[in-house]
Amino acid sequence: MEPENHELLLPLVDEENICLPLPINVVSKYWNVQLPMVEAQEIAKNYSGYSGSILIEGIELAERHGLTCKIIHSSLSELKKIIDVGIPPIVILPGIPEITQHASVITGYDIEEKSILHYIQKGNKEGEQQEGAIPEEIFDKQWAEEGRLLIILTTSDILSSINLESNDNESNRLCLISERYQIQNNFAKAGELLKKAIELNPNNSTALHLYGSLLNSQKSSECTQFYEKCLKSNPNSYLSYNGLGNFYLKSNKFEKAEENYTKAIEINPNRSAKIYKNRAYIREKQNNISGAKEDLKNYLKYYPRAPDRGIIEQAIREL
Template structure:
């Protein structure tokens, strides 16, 4: 029997900006909606010096041009149903080392090969769309680190026909994106209030719990620990929660607790962060575990070969 077609053809797009992230622009173009780069450039002026993407700005730009948005925690089975309905979903995935997260457009899936297909910005020699295939099991594992967060953009009449498992949590999830913008704008009090409101709307919002804990951690408040633990009960694969716990205990000189939390994060995703290995190396050296500390420093340089402190780290490796 012929394999059903589970792939969407998306346009090749080059234009992007911190306020018009590429995934937003790609999906908008898929719906034949032209988002003006000049409008995004004007908005971006208020974020001078910021390196990264501000998804909520891109979402709001798309909404001003007539598209609707849904933000939910989803599942692999639901993701496939969305693709089969003709809507290209945007997912939040772990970033490469030293980049916390990134958004990716999913263009399809292959049940025979058990792969999920990602949009690749550059076309092939014939100018046709290219796709990156990732094993389904690996994709779902990495996606789960971010609570399987998913963004849908499209005409309201189409999105209204898609019934999602966690439809009622949309407002709570959106507040998380709005809080990130407020943080970038240095409005910490408003960002924290936004996250608290997100938790009131959905006490099981793992994204809101982790983001709130991260803000409290930055304030050196031990209240962050309870929120990290709540997040982990909902999402045991929350790398960022274990990393946050490790950071808190590192600051409070509770080395064994910090080392344990970092190790749990690394067990979830060994390649997500280089810095976590340097932090754990420091702890292990303090705990008299020099051989393990040395291995961690080597892992740090392997993941971050152009580290600005490479010379210092290499000297430390020789001395351990």
């Protein structure tokens, strides 16, 4: 008996723009929808100087050209069902060190190897699509840090034919729209949308974290209650523990800051280098010299090209 095929063949695409992120472009082309780069470039003029991807702009561009989107909190079993229907889902995962998050297209899964297959931008010499395999357990652990957020981009008839576990699309969409307003420095509007997202779904860990972060950036102590609510909904939220650590560090509450940084590191020890430098500062203040030295070494381990590498190496020698 031949093994079941749980892989989707996606087109090889290398065009992207801050308003047309690669995952949106790949999935759109999979559905034979050619999104105009010229239109994306025109929209990008509204974000002069911004270097990240603006997912909501890419989603809205795809919707203007005939596709339909839903943004949900999902599960590993639902992810597989979506793939088996023939839909390549887009997931939000932790970014590489010092990048908060990134979107990745899932091309399939391997039952025998117990792995999840990711789309990789560059193909081989024959121009074939390449896939990166991540063990299921590791993938799900990383995905859980972002509340297992998933984007379904497809045709309206296909989307209406599938039953989804959650119905928090509207709340999640407001989160992405709020991020656009934050990029534009319209923090009042961003906050208004996040409050509405929380009203629609009080347990939306994404909305709770984003609102906590917005309040944290405004130096409001109210941020802690939203981070805590996020952690009740999603105990794996690395970013909320890190946010609490940052708030308590700024407030000179070193014990609480160290506690939250440590919890974040326990969830994902290699997600961020900066968290080790912050904890090193706290540990030195608390006279934990060996702990501070270890953290500074980890900072350089995870950020070998750190611009302050010389200063940190000197600090390690002097501790």
